[in-house]
Structure formats: C-alpha cells, structure tokens
Amino acid sequence: MSRLLSRLSLKSQISAIVILAAMVFIVVGGVLVLSGTRQQRFDQDQQRFVELERVTAALAFDLLDARRREKDFLARRNDTERQKHAASLADARAQLAHLSGLHDGPEIARIGQALDTYGQTFDQVVTAQHLIGYSEKDGALGNLRNSVHAVEQLLKDHDEPRLSVLMLMMRRHEKDFLARRDRKYMDDMSKRAAEFANLLPRSGIPPAIQDDISAKMRVYHQDFEAMVQATLALTAHTETLSTVYSGMEPDIDSLRQFSNQKAAQAQAARNAAAQFAQLAVLVAIVIGGGLIAVLGSAIARGIYLPLKAMTKAMGELAEGKLNSTIPSLERHDEVGEMARALQVFQNNAQAAETLxxxxxxxxxxxxxxxxxxxxxxxxxxxxxxxxxxxxxxxxxxxxxxxxxxxxxxxxxxxxxxxxxxxxxxxxxxxxxxxxxxxxxxxxxxxxxxxxxxxxxxxxxxxxxxxxxxxxxxxxxxxxxxxxxxxxxxxxxxxxxxxxxxxxxxxxxxxxxxxxxxxxxxxxxxxxxxxxxxxxxxxxxxxxxxxxxxxxxxxxxxxxxxxxxxxxxxxxxxxxxxxxxxxxxxxxxxxxxxxxxxxxxxxxxxxxxxxxxxxxxxxxxxxxxxxxxEVADAIQNLRDTLIRVVRTSTREVDRRQDERHSIDRGAILSVNGREHGGRVTDCSRNGATLMLADDAALSPGQRCRLSMDGIAGAIEVEVVALDQTLAHLHFLAPLMADVA
Missing domain, CATH: 1.10.287.950 (Methyl-accepting chemotaxis protein)
Incomplete structure (x- = not known):
C-alpha cells in the first residue's frame, strides 16, 4: 500500500480518506434502505396472511352459525330460522369471496363447491319439511290428521271395536314411523290396511258408510305414503348436509394452518432481514472504520517516516558519507521531489570522489x-x-x-x-x-x-x-x-x-x-x-x-x-x-x-x-x-616441462612460497559429496591431496577442503590431476601455520 500511496500527491492521499469515509456512509445508508424495503415487503406478506387467517376464522364461524340455524330450523320448523340460515350462508359466501382475493389455493374452489352444495341441499330440506308440514295442522301431517279423524268418528258412531283397534294400530304405526323413520312401519301400515279392508265388509256398518270409510282410508294411506317419502327425503338431505359440512372442515383447517405458517415465516423473514441489516451496518461501520484507520495510518507513516529517513540521509552527506542511501526516490509526491533534489547533491560529491x-x-x-x-x-x-x-x-x-x-x-x-x-x-x-x-x-x-x-x-x-x-x-x-x-x-x-x-x-x-x-x-x-x-x-x-x-x-x-x-x-x-x-x-x-x-x-x-x-x-x-617404458618416459617429460614453465618467472611460479611436507587427513567436498584423502604437502597458496577414491574432478573445478588441524573449510580450485593426486590452489592465502 505504501508504494501505491507514494504514487499520489499528498492532496490526493488526504482526499482518499474523505472519499472512503463517504463510501462507508453510502454503504450504511444503502443497507438501511434495502433492509427497510425488505422488512416492509415481509410486513405486507405477514398482514396478508394474518388477514387470510382472520377471514378463514370468520368463514368457519359463519358456516358454524349456518349449521346452528339449520338445527334450529329442523327443531322449530318456521320461516324465521330459514331466513336466518340464508343470512349466515350469505355471510359465509362473502367471506369466501374475500378469501379468493387473498389466496388462490385449491381449497377455495373446493369450499365454494361444497358451500353451493350445502345451500342447495338445505333448500331441498326446506322443501321436504314444507311437504311434511311445519306443524301437525298443515302439510302431510295435517292431511293425515283430518283423514283419520273423519274415519275415527264414523267408527265411533257405529261401535265397531275390531275396526277401531285396527285403526288404532295404524295410528301407532304412523307415530312409530315419525319417531323412528323406518320403512318397516310403512309395510306394517299396509298389512293393517289390508286387514281393515277385509274386515270392513263383514261389519254392521251400512254399505254407503262403508264406501265413505273406504274412500277416506285410501286418502289416509295416500297421505301417509306422501308423508313417508317426504320424511325419508328429509332424513337423506339432513345427512347430506352433515357430510358436506364435514368435508369443508379439513379445507378450512388447512387454510388456517397455511395462513398461520406463512404468517410465522413472514415474521421470521422480517426478523432475519432486520438482524441482517443490523449486522451489515455493524460490519460496514467496522470495516469502513478499519479501512479509514488503516489508510490514515498508512498515509501518516508514508509522510513522517520518509521525512525522518531523509533527515538522516542529509546528516550522513554532511559527514562525508557519500554512499548513504537516499530514501523515497521512487515516490511521485512532494517527498519524492525532495529526495531527488538531495540525490543531485550526492551524485556531484560522488563524481568528484570517483574521478x-x-x-x-x-x-x-x-x-x-x-x-x-x-x-x-x-x-x-x-x-x-x-x-x-x-x-x-x-x-x-x-x-x-x-x-x-x-x-x-x-x-x-x-x-x-x-x-x-x-x-x-x-x-x-x-x-x-x-x-x-x-x-x-x-x-x-x-x-x-x-x-x-x-x-x-x-x-x-x-x-x-x-x-x-x-x-x-x-x-x-x-x-x-x-x-x-x-x-x-x-x-x-x-x-x-x-x-x-x-x-x-x-x-x-x-x-x-x-x-x-x-x-x-x-x-x-x-x-x-x-x-x-x-x-x-x-x-x-x-x-x-x-x-x-x-x-x-x-x-x-x-x-x-x-x-x-x-x-x-x-x-x-x-x-x-x-x-x-x-x-x-x-x-x-x-x-x-x-x-x-x-x-x-x-x-x-x-x-x-x-x-x-x-x-x-x-x-x-x-x-x-x-x-x-614409453609411459614412464612421457611421465618424466611432463614433470620436467611443468617445472620449467613454472620456474621461468617469479610471477607465475606457484611454488614461490615455502612448501612443507606433511601428512594430514582431509575431506574434499565436491557438489555436495565428500571424498576422503590425505594432504602430502602444503603452502600458503596451495596443497597436494592424495584421494582415497575417484572424485571425478576436472581442472578449474572449485571445491571445499577440510584439513585436520585447520579450523573451517578452505575454498580451493583444482589446478591439475595426476592419477590419485589432485593439485589444489587456495582461493585465499592460508593464514594458519601448517609446518
């Protein structure tokens, strides 16, 4: 970072701190705005699902109220309860319409179909009850009552106890059916009617009255059959109402669970968004503050440290130390310009000394x-x-x-x-x-x-x-x-x-x-x-x-x-x-x-x-x-030639220094490998080493020699090789005494 800042002027470096602080505030503001938008969206979702749960509860209440009005109508059998039931059903339909605007799940369609079926079935219940009669004086019940009273009066006038008993049995079957609503009583009624029809001609009642009684009995049985059919239809419709209502309950419960779950999820998402916003703001403040602190420290160090080093360099130049390093030459700011001016003075002084x-x-x-x-x-x-x-x-x-x-x-x-x-x-x-x-x-x-x-x-x-x-x-x-x-x-x-x-x-x-x-x-x-x-x-x-x-x-x-x-x-x-x-x-x-x-x-x-x-x-x-013999002669010729060349002038005689015949153990290190041997003679500038193995040396190769009695390793160069003898030249004169 120091190199990067040194390329900018001091004005630009200070402006960088201001820009970084502004960026931190912008990031914090952006995080807050974004978080507020997300929280608002989650609040809207939560309100929608809360409203969905409320409307679902209202629908359940209206359906339950319609169910209660249904029971009241069946118990009291009047148009007032029917109208109250219609009002409850209308409220339920209104709540369902509101639900369809809040949620488009399949439950809405199923509840709507079930609600229509429920209303139609209740209308059929009302129709059946109207046919039966709201009381014993109207409908099929009223017709039965009128028919049977006329027959009972005629039988009473002519004192026919057997026919009266049969008539009472038929009335009992009528009451049993109304109480139990079982078809077997209709069969029992038919049997009693047949017995009555067989016994009537054998009674003492005049034929004209018998014809009148027979006609009234036929009307009585027709009214009974109509009442039976209407009652059975009423029972079936009532069971259908219960079935339809039971079918709507799982969908309503599902809507309640769905709305509660989604509302909880929206609330959790809103809380998470709020926590994320807090964390993001905190991180932005910490990171931004840290960056501002780091950048400010870097800029401060980039100013006062070079100035301090430059002051030291000026003092060294004044003392005559011309090779001292001039700091901050690579900088492109005002400090760099000062360093380059100081370098001009140093170069002039060095040029004079160099000459x-x-x-x-x-x-x-x-x-x-x-x-x-x-x-x-x-x-x-x-x-x-x-x-x-x-x-x-x-x-x-x-x-x-x-x-x-x-x-x-x-x-x-x-x-x-x-x-x-x-x-x-x-x-x-x-x-x-x-x-x-x-x-x-x-x-x-x-x-x-x-x-x-x-x-x-x-x-x-x-x-x-x-x-x-x-x-x-x-x-x-x-x-x-x-x-x-x-x-x-x-x-x-x-x-x-x-x-x-x-x-x-x-x-x-x-x-x-x-x-x-x-x-x-x-x-x-x-x-x-x-x-x-x-x-x-x-x-x-x-x-x-x-x-x-x-x-x-x-x-x-x-x-x-x-x-x-x-x-x-x-x-x-x-x-x-x-x-x-x-x-x-x-x-x-x-x-x-x-x-x-x-x-x-x-x-x-x-x-x-x-x-x-x-x-x-x-x-x-x-x-x-x-x-x-030829090999021995050539060996002697080589030794003589080398001795003549080396002793021709003092400058090229490697043996101008005094040589000492010694016998010391030594180790020659070549390319990381060590080879043992013994030094047979030595001077301040060279030695002869007898190797114990093949070291694969070549003239001009540089090695390290460790010799007994000499501390440290000696840097040497191979001058010549003679079978197992290696003639070595010390790269630095040997200061130790080897005599």
Whole structure:
C-alpha cells in the first residue's frame, strides 16, 4: 500500500480518506434502505396472511352459525330460522369471496363447491319439511290428521271395536314411523290396511258408510305414503348436509394452518432481514472504520517516516558519507521531489570522489593486467602441455593394455585350438562309426520295404475276395427274395384250393348219396390245401430267417471289406514312409562321409592356428614391455616441462612460497559429496591431496577442503590431476601455520 500511496500527491492521499469515509456512509445508508424495503415487503406478506387467517376464522364461524340455524330450523320448523340460515350462508359466501382475493389455493374452489352444495341441499330440506308440514295442522301431517279423524268418528258412531283397534294400530304405526323413520312401519301400515279392508265388509256398518270409510282410508294411506317419502327425503338431505359440512372442515383447517405458517415465516423473514441489516451496518461501520484507520495510518507513516529517513540521509552527506542511501526516490509526491533534489547533491560529491579513485585504479589495473597475462600464459602452456602429455600417456597405457590382452587372447586361442583338435579327432572316429551303422540301417530298411510290399499285395487280394463274397451274398439275398415271392404265390393257390374244396363239399352235400364220393375227394383236397398252407407258412418262416442271416452276412462282409481297405491304406502309407526313411538313411551316410573329411581338414588347420597363437603371445609381451617404458618416459617429460614453465618467472611460479611436507587427513567436498584423502604437502597458496577414491574432478573445478588441524573449510580450485593426486590452489592465502 505504501508504494501505491507514494504514487499520489499528498492532496490526493488526504482526499482518499474523505472519499472512503463517504463510501462507508453510502454503504450504511444503502443497507438501511434495502433492509427497510425488505422488512416492509415481509410486513405486507405477514398482514396478508394474518388477514387470510382472520377471514378463514370468520368463514368457519359463519358456516358454524349456518349449521346452528339449520338445527334450529329442523327443531322449530318456521320461516324465521330459514331466513336466518340464508343470512349466515350469505355471510359465509362473502367471506369466501374475500378469501379468493387473498389466496388462490385449491381449497377455495373446493369450499365454494361444497358451500353451493350445502345451500342447495338445505333448500331441498326446506322443501321436504314444507311437504311434511311445519306443524301437525298443515302439510302431510295435517292431511293425515283430518283423514283419520273423519274415519275415527264414523267408527265411533257405529261401535265397531275390531275396526277401531285396527285403526288404532295404524295410528301407532304412523307415530312409530315419525319417531323412528323406518320403512318397516310403512309395510306394517299396509298389512293393517289390508286387514281393515277385509274386515270392513263383514261389519254392521251400512254399505254407503262403508264406501265413505273406504274412500277416506285410501286418502289416509295416500297421505301417509306422501308423508313417508317426504320424511325419508328429509332424513337423506339432513345427512347430506352433515357430510358436506364435514368435508369443508379439513379445507378450512388447512387454510388456517397455511395462513398461520406463512404468517410465522413472514415474521421470521422480517426478523432475519432486520438482524441482517443490523449486522451489515455493524460490519460496514467496522470495516469502513478499519479501512479509514488503516489508510490514515498508512498515509501518516508514508509522510513522517520518509521525512525522518531523509533527515538522516542529509546528516550522513554532511559527514562525508557519500554512499548513504537516499530514501523515497521512487515516490511521485512532494517527498519524492525532495529526495531527488538531495540525490543531485550526492551524485556531484560522488563524481568528484570517483574521478580520484579511477586514477588510482588505472595504475593498479596496469600492474594486474601484466601479472594476469603472465599467469595466463604459464597456465595455458602448463594446461595444454599437460593435456597433450596425458593424451600420449593414455594412448601408451592403452597400447600396453591391448598388448597384454592380445597375449592373453593368444594363449586362450592356443589352448582352445588344442581342445578343438582333440574334439575333431573324436568327431572323426564318431563319424566313421555312424557311417557303418547307417549302412546296416539301409539294409534293414530295404528288407522292411520288401515285406511291406508283399503285405500290401496280399491285402489287395483280400480286398478283392471280400468284394466278390459281398457280391455273391447280395445275389443270394435276391434269390431268397424271389423264393419268398414264390411262397406267397403257393399260399394264394392253397387258399384258392381250400375255397374250391369247400365249394365241392357244399355241392356234394346238396347231391346227397350221389355226391358222397365227390365229397370224399373234396375232403382230401381240403386236407391237401391245409397241409400246403402249413408248409408254405413254414417255408416263409425259414425264408425270413435266411433273409435276416443273408443281410447280416452282407453287413459283416462289408465291414470286413472296409477293414481290409483300411489295412491296405495303412500298408501303402508304411511303404511310402519306409521308402522315405531309406532315402533319408542314404543322405545320412553321405553326410557322415563328408563330416569325416571335414574333421580331417579341421584337425590340420587347428594345428596351424595353435602355432600362430604362440607367435602372437610372444610379440604381445614385447609390445607391453615397450609401452610401459614409453609411459614412464612421457611421465618424466611432463614433470620436467611443468617445472620449467613454472620456474621461468617469479610471477607465475606457484611454488614461490615455502612448501612443507606433511601428512594430514582431509575431506574434499565436491557438489555436495565428500571424498576422503590425505594432504602430502602444503603452502600458503596451495596443497597436494592424495584421494582415497575417484572424485571425478576436472581442472578449474572449485571445491571445499577440510584439513585436520585447520579450523573451517578452505575454498580451493583444482589446478591439475595426476592419477590419485589432485593439485589444489587456495582461493585465499592460508593464514594458519601448517609446518
């Protein structure tokens, strides 16, 4: 924030505090206005639901009042109660209309339909009650009373106790029905009426009066039936009123619960809005006040702290400290302008001091350039000569190593050649043995081929014989079939003969004595026909047996022929395989002969290889000795060259400082890894380290050296490497005594 404020002028920074305070007041005012609007809306919702609950309660009261007026009308039966009921129903409809403007739920429609049904049903109750009569003097009750009084007076005038008893029983049924409203009393009334009608003609009442009584009784019963129908309708309508009213109660209760719940929710929402407004105002005040405090503190610190630092910088410049830092240069306000003006004074003072220091530096730089050139030249000569000598030494060592490897290889080749010669002799003997065995195997295979050929010929003859037998048996089967046909013909002839004998017997019987001889002949013919039939049946049985046996023989011969065919095929396959085996055996004999010749050639050439290997081993030994001598000579040449370069001038001689031969343990840290070793000599500017393992170093690489007896680690640079020896240069002179 300090950087941001420093880009503004002091006037702008102070204005920012005023603007932030105004924004806080605007936010607080906006929260209050928004909260007031929401609370007003929630108040309106609550008032609407409270009004809904009030109107619902008024509707319930009006319906209950209409219900009470209904009971009063049924109890008192007058138009006054009917009019009061109509007024209560009108009030209920008015409340329902008011409800429909407050709420559009399905309950309103259901209550409206139920209210219409209730009003219509009550009108039907009024109509039924009017038919029955508001009192015993009007309606059906009045008609019943007038009719029965006229009949009772006539019966009383003529003193007919039995008819009077029946009349009293009918009046009792009438009263029972009015009390209990059960249809069975109507049936009882019909039975009494029938008894009355049967008894009336047998009474002593004159016929004219009987006719009058009968007419009045018919009117009485008609009035009773009308009263019964109206009473039952009244009862049904009354039950319908109760059902309709009970159906409206759940919807009214639902509206009450809905209005109470919504009113409570609106009240809770209003309270939540009020609490949110209070919390929002409090948060806005706290955050706004905090921001104003933070911004004011930041602006104050951004003014007095830079001024204090600038005062200190002016004091340091006055004391001659030209390198002191000028604060607030990056600011873009009035404080920054003061800092930049102070920087101009500092730059002028520094320029004068810099000019003087540059002249001194130019003199020292000339000396350092000379020393650096000499040092670079010496190091370049040393490094290049060292690398060239190292490459020659490496090639020499490689040549010696290769010579040793050649000697070892020649020795191994000589030993292997002798082994190969022995193996070739053994292979020659084995090849000769295999050749003799191959000749014997060829003779055996030729004999087997001859025997297989003979077996094939015999098998072929057997196949031909089996096929001939199968054909013969087939012809036999056909002949037996023809015998069967002849047997059938004989059987038919025997049947005809038997029929002829029967006819002859019948004719002999008709001829009487004249036909007795003919009858004897007919009887004999009949017996002969019977014997013929019996013999024919026996022949048929035997023929069937022969046919079955013939079929089995045909099948067996067919199977034998198939088996012999298979044997013939197998024999042919064996003959072919034997022929191929004979050819393969001949090829083996030829290959064995060639192998024997090759083994002789291998033995001859292996002897020559053994002699050449012996010669190569001797020459490789001489090359190894010469390579070792060359490597030692090059090592001496490298040491001499380095010593000459380093001692040519004092400036490039790293050994101008006194060196001490020591033997101390040391640890060289390279790229986070530590390698142990021992320091063999040391001076103020360098040391020689004998490493215990391969540290993978390279000239020019910088490391850290920890040496026994020296506190702390020494920053070093690798100058040269000589196998396990590392020549190190101290980046800072060693101040400790290492002697």
């Amino acid at each position: 003087q220091r540059q002249q001194e530096d130019m003199r020292r730089q000339a000396e350092q350039t000379k020393l650096a050139a000499l040092t670079t030249m010496a190091e370049t000569v040393e490094r290049e000569s060292r690398l060239a000598v190292d490459r020659v030494a490496e090639r020499t060592r490689s040549m010696a190593h290769n010579a040793q490897a050649m000697a070892q290889s020649a020795e191994i080749v000589g030993g292997d050649a002798q082994g190969v010669a022995s193996a070739a002799d053994q292979a020659l003997a084995n090849a000769q043995t295999v050749a003799a065995a191959s000749e014997q195997l060829s003779a055996s295979i030729a004999e087997i081929a001859h025997q297989v050929t003979t077996a094939t010929s015999v098998t072929h003859d057997a196949v031909q014989s089996a096929r001939t037998a199968q054909t013969t048996i087939t012809h036999l089967s056909d002949a037996v079939g023809r015998i069967d046909e002849i047997t059938v013909l004989i059987s038919e002839i025997a049947g005809q003969t038997n029929l002829l004998a029967l006819n002859a017997t019948i004719e002999a019987a008709r001829a009487g004595e004249a036909g007795k001889g003919f009858a004897v002949v007919a009887n004999e013919v009949k017996n002969l026909a019977a014997q013929t039939s019996k013999a024919t049946a026996e022949i048929s049985t035997q023929v069937e047996a022969i046919q079955a046996t013939t079929r089995n023989a045909v099948n067996a011969v067919g199977q034998i022929a198939g088996a012999i065919d298979a044997v013939e095929s197998i024999a042919a396959a064996i003959a072919a395989a034997i022929e191929e085996q004979g050819a393969a055996t001949g090829e083996i004999s030829r290959n064995v002969s060639q192998t024997s010749d090759a083994a002789n050639e291998v033995s001859r050439r292996i002897a020559a290889v053994s002699n050449e290997a012996q010669t190569t081993r001797s020459q490789a030994s001489q090359v190894s000795i010469i390579s070792t």
